[in-house]
Amino acid sequence: MKKENLTDHDRVCAVAPVTVAPLKRHVFVCNGKSCTEVGSPAVKEAFRKELSERGLLFGKPAKGGSFKGSIVLTDCSSVGFCAVGAAVLVYPDGVWYAQVEAEDVPESVESHLIGDRTVERLALLKIPAIVENPEK
Amino acid sequence: MKKENLTDHDRVCAVAPVTVAPLKRHVFVCNGKSCTEVGSPAVKEAFRKELSERGLLFGKPAKGGSFKGSIVLTDCSSVGFCAVGAAVLVYPDGVWYAQVEAEDVPESVESHLIGDRTVERLALLKIPAIVENPEK
Numbered sequence: 001m002k003k004e005n006l007t008d009h010d011r012v013c014a015v016a017p018v019t020v021a022p023l024k025r026h027v028f029v030c031n032g033k034s035c036t037e038v039g040s041p042a043v044k045e046a047f048r049k050e051l052s053e054r055g056l057l058f059g060k061p062a063k064g065g066s067f068k069g070s071i072v073l074t075d076c077s078s079v080g081f082c083a084v085g086a087a088v089l090v091y092p093d094g095v096w097y098a099q100v101e102a103e104d105v106p107e108s109v110e111s112h113l114i115g116d117r118t119v120e121r122l123a124l125l126k127i128p129a130i131v132e133n134p135e136k
Numbered sequence: 137m138k139k140e141n142l143t144d145h146d147r148v149c150a151v152a153p154v155t156v157a158p159l160k161r162h163v164f165v166c167n168g169k170s171c172t173e174v175g176s177p178a179v180k181e182a183f184r185k186e187l188s189e190r191g192l193l194f195g196k197p198a199k200g201g202s203f204k205g206s207i208v209l210t211d212c213s214s215v216g217f218c219a220v221g222a223a224v225l226v227y228p229d230g231v232w233y234a235q236v237e238a239e240d241v242p243e244s245v246e247s248h249l250i251g252d253r254t255v256e257r258l259a260l261l262k263i264p265a266i267v268e269n270p271e272k
Contacts, residue, residue, distance in 0.1 A: 016234070016260070018216035023263050026227070028164075028212060059216070075213040076164060080154035080195070091162070091227035093266050098152070116266060124152070127159045129265050130229050130252060 017067045021058050024070040025113055028089040032078030035085030039101060043086045046105035047073050056113070071113060084124065093118070094127030153203045157194050160206040161249060164225040168214030171221030175237060179222045182241035183209050192249065207249060220260065229254070230263030 029035075029044040051057035051071055052064035058072045059065025081087035084098040088108070095118050097108070104122060111117045118126075165171075165180040187193035187207055188200035194208045195201025217223035220234040224244070231254050233244070240258060247253045254262075 015219035016217050018232075019261050023261070025266070026225070026230075026263065031213075072215060074215060075211075077167075077211040079162075079208060079210060081152050083151035089162070092230040092263050094162075094228040096154075125155050125159070127162065127228050130161070 018058065018072070021067060022070050023058065023072060025093070026072045026074070026091045027113070028074055028076040028091070030077070030079055030081065030085060030087040030089075031075040032082060032085070032087075034082035035078070035087055038085045040086035042102040043088065043100050043105060044073070044075065046102040047088075047109070050105055050109045051113075054109070054114075056109075081124070092129070094129065095123050096125040096127075097122040098124040154194065154208070157203060158206050159194065159208060161229070162208045162210070162227045163249070164210055164212040164227070166213070166215055166217065166221060166223040166225075167211040168218060168221070168223075170218035171214070171223055174221045176222035178238040179224065179236050179241060180209070180211065182238040183224075183245070186241055186245045187249075190245070190250075192245075217260070228265070230265065231259050232261035232263075233258040234260040 027047055029040050029047065031040060048057065048064060051073060055066060056069055056071045057065040058067070058069030076089065079087055079089065079096070081096065081098050086100045088097040088100045090112060097119065100122055108119050111119050163183055165176050165183065167176060184193065184200060187209060191202060192205055192207045193201040194203070194205030212225065215223055215225065217232065217234050222236045224233040224236045226248060233255065236258055244255050247255050
């Protein structure tokens with residue numbers, strides 16, 4: 001299906017409230033087969049509940065979110081942490097957490113998402129920040 | 137199912153080759169209903185092919201990747217760009233692209249993923265980098 005693209009920037013923003021939200025972070029919970037088997041759906045639900053209760057979750061109010069939320073929470077497909085799930089990725093920090101369980105979520109929210117301090121005992125990988133090309 | 141966690145850091149890395157890959161970026165293609173209807177699977181396949189041909193795709197060789205690849209490519213669930221799909225997110229840059237079509241992919245790879253220059257005509261949102269708390 002070929003769509004008709006929107007070209008007016010204001011019109012695009014009007015149909016996508018996320019563009020004007022005060023976004024700070026994006027949390028991905030892996031929904032690959034291995035991560036799912038070790039409880040990633042419960043991990044995602046724990047994030048949803050914790051972020052919702054604190055008013056931090058971006059999204060529709062009917063799903064516990066707010067359009068003024070600062071944190072986006074979504075699934076992602078397998079990232080290669082299959083043996084050490086559940087995998088949780090926090091961007092733009094670039095921190096990949098392994099072996100996350102639902103009971104680790106309150107600490108992750110408090111320390112990392114609110115306090116800006118990585119939970120070192122669960123962090124297995126960090127993708128460094130990118131310096132944008134100045135010759136753009 | 138309660139799993140037995142791996143506690144030896146070296147052992148964890150051995151079972152997850154991604155931990156020792158020279159990762160630079162993570163590209164997410166939205167697989168939500170709306171994005172899928174406007175061609176997000178073709179967009180993802182275009183990224184897979186383009187990155188694979190250039191030796192940049194992280195992943196199993198059987199799927200066109202390399203364990204020395206610098207770019208991870210996965211799906212993600214809906215991010216709220218439902219009216220302006222297909223949505224493509226590039227992290228850790230925090231750039232959210234809207235209305236991406238398969239034919240935009242070679243330019244995106246060349247300009248952004250290789251040249252570190254955002255494709256401004258498609259970029260709709262940028263999540264700024266986080267300054268880590270120094271009191272960790």
